[in-house]
Amino acid sequence: MRILRRLLLVAVGIALLAALWHAVRPPQRTLYRGGPIFTMDAEDRVVEALAVEGDRIVAAGSEDELWPWATEHGARVVELEGRALLPGFVDAHGHFPGSGFTAIASDLNSPPIGEVERIDDVVALLAAGAGDTDPGDWVLGLGYDDTLLAEKRHPTREDLDRVSTEHPVGALHVSGHLAAVNSLGLERLGIGADTPDPEGGLIRRDPATGEPDGVLEETAFDELGAVLFRPSPLDSWRIVRRATEEYLAQGVTTAQNGFATAEQISGLALLSRLGLLPLRLVMLPDEAAADAIADGTLSVSADPLWLHVAAVKLVADGSIQGYTGYLSEPYFVPPGDDPSYRGYPRIPREQLFERVARQHARGHQLAIHGNGDASIEDILDALEATLAESPRDDARPVIIHAQMARDDQLDRMAALGVIPSFFVLHTYYWGDRHRELFMGPERAARMSPTRSAAERGIPFTLHADTPIVPMEPLRIVWSAVNRRSRSGAVIGEGERIDVMRALRGVTIDAARQHFEEADKGSLEPGKLADLVILDRSPLDDPATIDEIRVVETVIGGRSVYRAEDE
Numbered sequence: 001m002r003i004l005r006r007l008l009l010v011a012v013g014i015a016l017l018a019a020l021w022h023a024v025r026p027p028q029r030t031l032y033r034g035g036p037i038f039t040m041d042a043e044d045r046v047v048e049a050l051a052v053e054g055d056r057i058v059a060a061g062s063e064d065e066l067w068p069w070a071t072e073h074g075a076r077v078v079e080l081e082g083r084a085l086l087p088g089f090v091d092a093h094g095h096f097p098g099s100g101f102t103a104i105a106s107d108l109n110s111p112p113i114g115e116v117e118r119i120d121d122v123v124a125l126l127a128a129g130a131g132d133t134d135p136g137d138w139v140l141g142l143g144y145d146d147t148l149l150a151e152k153r154h155p156t157r158e159d160l161d162r163v164s165t166e167h168p169v170g171a172l173h174v175s176g177h178l179a180a181v182n183s184l185g186l187e188r189l190g191i192g193a194d195t196p197d198p199e200g201g202l203i204r205r206d207p208a209t210g211e212p213d214g215v216l217e218e219t220a221f222d223e224l225g226a227v228l229f230r231p232s233p234l235d236s237w238r239i240v241r242r243a244t245e246e247y248l249a250q251g252v253t254t255a256q257n258g259f260a261t262a263e264q265i266s267g268l269a270l271l272s273r274l275g276l277l278p279l280r281l282v283m284l285p286d287e288a289a290a291d292a293i294a295d296g297t298l299s300v301s302a303d304p305l306w307l308h309v310a311a312v313k314l315v316a317d318g319s320i321q322g323y324t325g326y327l328s329e330p331y332f333v334p335p336g337d338d339p340s341y342r343g344y345p346r347i348p349r350e351q352l353f354e355r356v357a358r359q360h361a362r363g364h365q366l367a368i369h370g371n372g373d374a375s376i377e378d379i380l381d382a383l384e385a386t387l388a389e390s391p392r393d394d395a396r397p398v399i400i401h402a403q404m405a406r407d408d409q410l411d412r413m414a415a416l417g418v419i420p421s422f423f424v425l426h427t428y429y430w431g432d433r434h435r436e437l438f439m440g441p442e443r444a445a446r447m448s449p450t451r452s453a454a455e456r457g458i459p460f461t462l463h464a465d466t467p468i469v470p471m472e473p474l475r476i477v478w479s480a481v482n483r484r485s486r487s488g489a490v491i492g493e494g495e496r497i498d499v500m501r502a503l504r505g506v507t508i509d510a511a512r513q514h515f516e517e518a519d520k521g522s523l524e525p526g527k528l529a530d531l532v533i534l535d536r537s538p539l540d541d542p543a544t545i546d547e548i549r550v551v552e553t554v555i556g557g558r559s560v561y562r563a564e565d566e
């Protein structure tokens, strides 16, 4: 703790000096020219020049218009040399700093993200982690995917007992909606043969003995989540630092924590206030945190341009690839013996109505996770009832993922002003398995229905749900434009969208989803100078947008990342 306090003092000192420096220094003026500048304004204009003063944009237009300003003020001129300048990417849904957990937990992802191919690999990686962990402490891993393991099943308590019987061991499924733990882990979580399944969750069991087999679904591993997401202060700092580096290197200027506890909000707000976080954040509080903010027990004193508390987050169902998404029709290949299996709600319908109404009444914007169409139906019914009961202009409710949204549900979203935020990268990472396993070819072709939403004028956004998959906004854009799976198959040609529409989903429309479009998301006078420079224009070759490199990331007029060979 003493080290931490000293660290904090040094940080406060640095923050004060930095504030002083900014106060006495004249604002820096910069003119960007010589490459396509994507404004992402209402007309999707691509212009020749951009003028920045201090942390704000002062003008975007032709070189003829902006040269006199640059000359008069002796502005620094940045030559783009054909590279493209865009608004910095805004994370429409993710869990910052979740990807940084690889600083303290094993990465159990399979290719193309990681290297795990079989359960023995999971065991070996976790065993290596156990070697670096104090006796009795949790050994954690993230991101295993049962459908990509040779055995095509989840690791069980017996598999994980091979990692250690002296450490509790927990492995989080790639969906974030299931986890596997070893025997000591189950004991620590107080889960035994007599433990009933919690509401909205399932303790998987050996059919013969009734003993838990180690796999916990949804609310059944909430306790493990509390362990996972409450690391020590030093570990927290390592996690935040790693995630920040990853995001900045991908051109992200606003990151989101899309399900934040009160503890995470106050911790990140402190780092932000001390100037230790060079990235802007949007926090979606969970209901407990939202209540704490509403009743004054949690006050967030960070600068809202750096840490903005947005919609309250609810989770109505699970994930399709974890077989916990709640569908109106059965899964294509059911996970067990029941051919009518359609997943289940995480929040029972009546309770969802109550909770939505309650948060709306407190004045909050709502962001509700829903993947299966049965879940989306419940969410839309709850929103419709709430908005009919107490109408509010421009409430902008968000349905996070809306993966299996049907056309009739998109019509309702358009009518209610709902913003769906699509995880379109599903077509890449899980596209083949959605066709063959989870959804079957027909439903797979129209999952994450971006074109259908665009045709209805719905201002949808696009996200990677990081750490579910890596934070790569350009891969998101590529995926929305091409909808190619890992095997190269096109998953739903009819739902492809054009490059500009896809870019809006990670810039201006994402800012609008957060009620931040006055400050972020496009390159227009008065907005923050949050910028990204790419090594080429995304319009040049739409088939290879995922190969475009980020050259530089600028936040509030300050360069925060530069590619090494630049």
Ligand SMILES: [Zn+2]
Residues within 6 Å of the ligand: 093, 094, 095, 258, 465
């Ligand atoms: Zn999420």
